[in-house]
Amino acid sequence: MKKEMKRRALTSLLAVTMGITMLAGCGNTGKSDSAESKSAENGQETVKEEKASSGKTITVDFWTAPEQYNLDFWTKYADKFNESNIQMDGSKVEVKVQMMPAQPSSEAGIQNAIATGTIPAISENINRGFANTLANSDAVYDLSGEDWFKDTVAERKLEDVTKGWAIDNAQYVIPLYVNPITYCYNSKALKELGFSEVPKTMADFNKLLAAYSEKRVELAGNGISHFMYRSELLNSANYWERWFDIESPYDAFSKGVPLVEGNKFTADKAALTKVFEFYGAMGDSLLTGTIDGLWKQETVPVVMGQGLPWEVSSNHAAGKIYGLDGDYVFGPTLAENESDKHYNYADSKGIVLYKNDKISDEEHKGAIEFLKYVFTGDGKETFDLDWLQATSMLPVRGDLDTNESLSSYFNENPAMKDISTYVADGIPGMANEKVAEIMTALGEKAVIPFVNEVTMKNGINQKPDVSKYVEAAMEAMKTAGELE
Numbered sequence: 001m002k003k004e005m006k007r008r009a010l011t012s013l014l015a016v017t018m019g020i021t022m023l024a025g026c027g028n029t030g031k032s033d034s035a036e037s038k039s040a041e042n043g044q045e046t047v048k049e050e051k052a053s054s055g056k057t058i059t060v061d062f063w064t065a066p067e068q069y070n071l072d073f074w075t076k077y078a079d080k081f082n083e084s085n086i087q088m089d090g091s092k093v094e095v096k097v098q099m100m101p102a103q104p105s106s107e108a109g110i111q112n113a114i115a116t117g118t119i120p121a122i123s124e125n126i127n128r129g130f131a132n133t134l135a136n137s138d139a140v141y142d143l144s145g146e147d148w149f150k151d152t153v154a155e156r157k158l159e160d161v162t163k164g165w166a167i168d169n170a171q172y173v174i175p176l177y178v179n180p181i182t183y184c185y186n187s188k189a190l191k192e193l194g195f196s197e198v199p200k201t202m203a204d205f206n207k208l209l210a211a212y213s214e215k216r217v218e219l220a221g222n223g224i225s226h227f228m229y230r231s232e233l234l235n236s237a238n239y240w241e242r243w244f245d246i247e248s249p250y251d252a253f254s255k256g257v258p259l260v261e262g263n264k265f266t267a268d269k270a271a272l273t274k275v276f277e278f279y280g281a282m283g284d285s286l287l288t289g290t291i292d293g294l295w296k297q298e299t300v301p302v303v304m305g306q307g308l309p310w311e312v313s314s315n316h317a318a319g320k321i322y323g324l325d326g327d328y329v330f331g332p333t334l335a336e337n338e339s340d341k342h343y344n345y346a347d348s349k350g351i352v353l354y355k356n357d358k359i360s361d362e363e364h365k366g367a368i369e370f371l372k373y374v375f376t377g378d379g380k381e382t383f384d385l386d387w388l389q390a391t392s393m394l395p396v397r398g399d400l401d402t403n404e405s406l407s408s409y410f411n412e413n414p415a416m417k418d419i420s421t422y423v424a425d426g427i428p429g430m431a432n433e434k435v436a437e438i439m440t441a442l443g444e445k446a447v448i449p450f451v452n453e454v455t456m457k458n459g460i461n462q463k464p465d466v467s468k469y470v471e472a473a474m475e476a477m478k479t480a481g482e483l484e
Contacts, residue, residue: 028452040224045229058088058251060095060366061120063110065349066102070124073390077383080374093366114139117358121367124176124351128165128428129435131352133354136433140352141364144171148368152375157398165350167431168262172352174371179347180422181248182307183331184295184363187222189303195326198331200342202274206461209281212303213460216285216370223299226287227460230306233279233451234288236443239436243429244306246447248345249275251427252333256343260430260438265483269473276332276450276466276473283458288451294322307331312415322415330362330418331472346426348396385409394420434481441480446473 062078066382078095086093100123101109107130113119114137116419126134143149152174154161165173185198187259193211197204212219219225232241247259254271259385279286287302294305296318307330312322320327332342353367373379388409397403400420410417429435450469458464477483 009064033072047402049185058091058093058360058362058366060093060122060363060370062095062097062367062370063100063120063123063125064097065125066099066106067108067391070388071097071099073387074124076386077374077379080379081370084378086369086373088362088365088369091362091451093369095366095370106191106449110134114354114356117356119356119359121359121363122351124343124355125349126173126352127349128167128173128431129433131165131350132167133353134352134431135167135170135172137314139355140172141355142170142172143174143353144169146368148372148376149174152371154398155380158396159398161396161398164346164428173350174352174375175348175350175428177349177391178396178423178426179309179393180307181244181345181347182333182342182419182422183304184307185304185329185331186224186302186331187326189300190324190329192219192222192224194304195451198324198329199334200332201340202278202334202336205278205443206281208303209460211457212285216460223301224303225301227282227285227302228304229287229291229294229302229381231290233286234448236440236448239439239443242439242442242447243345243347244308246275246431249278249333249347251343251345252335252340253342254343254433256427258268258427258430258480260432260435260483262431263296263482263484265474265478265481266432267472267477269359269470269474272473273466273470274336276470277463279451280455280458280464280466281461282455283460283462284456285460286451286455290458293318306377307419309394309416309419310392312413312419316415332422341425342422342429343425345420346423346428348426349431352397381405392416394423396423432481437480438477438483441476445476462476 030103039126050116062074064074073099078097082094100106103109106125110119110123119139135142149171153159158175161175162171165171165175183198190196192196192210192281193215195208195211199205199208209227225236230245232238235241235243249265250259250271253274254268257266257268257271259265259267291297291301293314294300294302295311295315315328323329333343333344353364374383384397385405386417387393387395388406394400394416400406400423410420432438447470449472450466454464454466454469
């Protein structure tokens with residue numbers, strides 16, 4: 001039965017990518033330079049056979065996320081690995097790095113590469129939901145039984161982390177980085193409102209909102225026109241925005257109960273209700289117009305916004321100072337009680353090894369050698385610090401807050417130090433093939449109508465009835481995901 005399910009999943013995946021293939025067939029293949037000069041009909045297979053039998057070089061293709069800093073980072077480590085002259089059965093292993101295609105999306109580019117046999121041996125940029133799709137298609141390796149993977153887990157203290165990444169008791173991904181999604185506050189606005197700490201509970205939040213309501217006119221005169229900024233609440237096209245503005249506060253309110261577990265709809269209705277009530281309480285003080293670089297503005301026009309760690313480096317470059325005495329400061333997701341954990345959505349991605357007829361056993365084994373070099377070999381001493389400095393994204397480690405090799409970085413980067421404290425309570429996204437459909441339906445059928453019809457038409461703290469929209473959200477997600 002499981003083999004039949006995988007066969008059907010792969011058939012479905014290939015069908016989905018047929019249209020993409022027509023558009024992306026002329027793009028980069030991820031194979032060697034000599035392979036790219038061959039005919040599209042059979043050149044790549046011929047070159048791979050030559051590499052495997054030459055006894056000289058085994059070339060491992062690695063795709064990075066579609067960002068220049070990712071490409072630069074992995075190229076640096078590939079160069080170090082290549083210079084170390086790792087041998088397998090008398091052949092040198094060499095890693096070749098290139099950026100994965102990003103149009104119409106990186107997931108579509110990967111699916112197209114699987115369909116056309118141009119998939120690399122290894123790539124980063126895989127979240128748990130897409131890993132589930134790949135696993136159901138038998139397109140990636142289960143790593144859980146591999147000794148080198150167990151060594152990586154032990155070295156990076158990932159025993160607890162990998163539990164959250166498990167898919168049907170298997171491990172398909174090496175978690176690489178995590179961005180805890182919480183909240184960010186205008187430090188100057190907090191001071192004007194008489195607050196010396198960021199809110200941690202809903203009681204704290206309600207006090208801040210009430211204080212803003214009392215001084216709204218005065219603050220508007222100082223350029224602070226709204227309470228919270230979240231333009232993406234009205235965007236249903238980018239389904240992943242629901243991870244940030246709905247799922248993250250939901251994770252905190254539900255105390256970690258998932259919206260979806262496997263093929264079952266497991267959402268805590270009371271917690272989801274609290275999310276809608278959270279936005280409903282702001283009324284028309286919710287700013288949904290588009291602002292380019294919110295925290296880089298000379299005068300930030302809101303009290304709070306979404307806490308997005310990847311904005312730290314550009315804020316710093318714009319001269320903004322982090323901290324309660326500076327321009328902006330991060331705070332946790334809001335919990336009901338002081339003793340509750342501040343669970344949040346972990347925007348986290350990792351590395352997978354692809355299983356494909358076009359990937360030789362030698363290339364697969366060479367890819368493992370590269371990962372061993374990075375995570376448990378000569379590269380491990382500098383990898384995480386280099387990663388942080390290159391990307392400003394937190395590496396996934398169980399000892400992130402105690403690792404001495406990172407202490408100097410965190411001392412010099414207080415924003416990242418604060419963000420790192422939220423990593424332990426981060427929850428990866430759902431492992432469901434229909435995550436895009438589920439989150440798109442949540443936005444279209446519930447979130448956008450609620451913001452337009454209720455939130456924007458009310459004043460602050462009018463406590464609107466959200467039940468209709470919560471019901472719509474639950475039904476939309478269940479239907480879109482065909483969930484039990």
